Amino acid sequence: MFDVDVRKKSNFNQNSTKKKHSHFDKKTKTIFAVCLSIFLIVFLVFYVFNKNKEEDYKDIKENKKEFLVYTKYKKTNTNYKIFVPYVNIQSDIIKQVNKDIDLFTEEFISAKKCSIIYEYSISGIILSVVVKVIDYTTQYAPDVYFRSYNINLSTLEVISDEALLGFFGTDYNNVEVLISEQFKLYHQEIVEEGYYHQDECNYNCFLNYRGIDDYMDNVVFYVKNGDLVAYKSFVFFSIFGEEEYFEDEDYEFLIVKTDKN
Numbered sequence: 001m002f003d004v005d006v007r008k009k010s011n012f013n014q015n016s017t018k019k020k021h022s023h024f025d026k027k028t029k030t031i032f033a034v035c036l037s038i039f040l041i042v043f044l045v046f047y048v049f050n051k052n053k054e055e056d057y058k059d060i061k062e063n064k065k066e067f068l069v070y071t072k073y074k075k076t077n078t079n080y081k082i083f084v085p086y087v088n089i090q091s092d093i094i095k096q097v098n099k100d101i102d103l104f105t106e107e108f109i110s111a112k113k114c115s116i117i118y119e120y121s122i123s124g125i126i127l128s129v130v131v132k133v134i135d136y137t138t139q140y141a142p143d144v145y146f147r148s149y150n151i152n153l154s155t156l157e158v159i160s161d162e163a164l165l166g167f168f169g170t171d172y173n174n175v176e177v178l179i180s181e182q183f184k185l186y187h188q189e190i191v192e193e194g195y196y197h198q199d200e201c202n203y204n205c206f207l208n209y210r211g212i213d214d215y216m217d218n219v220v221f222y223v224k225n226g227d228l229v230a231y232k233s234f235v236f237f238s239i240f241g242e243e244e245y246f247e248d249e250d251y252e253f254l255i256v257k258t259d260k261n
Contacts, residue, residue, distance in 0.1 A: 062090040069120040085118040091156040104147045127151040128223040141237035148220035168228045168256040179215045195242045209238035228256040
């Protein structure tokens with residue numbers, strides 16, 4: 001089936017063997033040189049990337065040694081963790097942002113049963129910060145509050161909600177529709193999972209237990225890894241026990257998903 005070329009050992013004399021070894025060594029050296037070059041290129045790219053990453057925004061930072069957003073105050077010695085952010089930008093406008101964060105969180109910092117957490121994301125020229133407060137001092141169910149700040153890193157100005165929505169090619173009406181559709185999906189899935197029958201608690205009943213009179217009440221916007229999301233607080237708990245259905249991610253409503261390719 002296959003043509004086989006059989007060679008005798010005598011055909012391979014010492015000289016030819018040395019020649020082959022010499023060729024192999026040269027090839028090995030070439031491969032090694034190429035690998036070394038690739039390694040050096042990758043190393044240099046990695047070094048430059050991280051060096052540039054470290055130097056990013058240093059010209060606008062108030063404290064050059066800290067991240068663009070860092071924890072200004074924290075309390076972790078209780079079951080209720082507190083992390084209060086500070087926007088590390090040297091600007092009179094951003095000073096007002098930090099004051100607003102302090103005003104928003106100060107009453108909860110001193111409370112015995114409150115948690116404060118935050119996250120931030122940089123998408124192009126937009127720095128987005130969202131602060132979440134969970135107040136467990138309420139009698140029936142914990143209250144949840146969100147506050148967000150969207151900052152243009154080029155102008156160091158706070159982006160209004162209207163401008164942010166316009167940037168993503170959407171508006172309040174579309175946001176309201178998307179939020180309402182998500183709540184309808186929540187209700188549908190809760191019924192399907194058997195927490196109660198549709199006749200026991202219809203959609204209006206569901207909204208009532210969620211504490212929702214207006215879909216757009218207490219909605220804040222956040223740019224998360226390039227996507228526009230809305231945070232809306234609502235009540236997880238009711239007499240039907242569907243708090244087991246809800247997760248923290250359910251406060252987040254995807255408004256516009258961007259193509260990151």
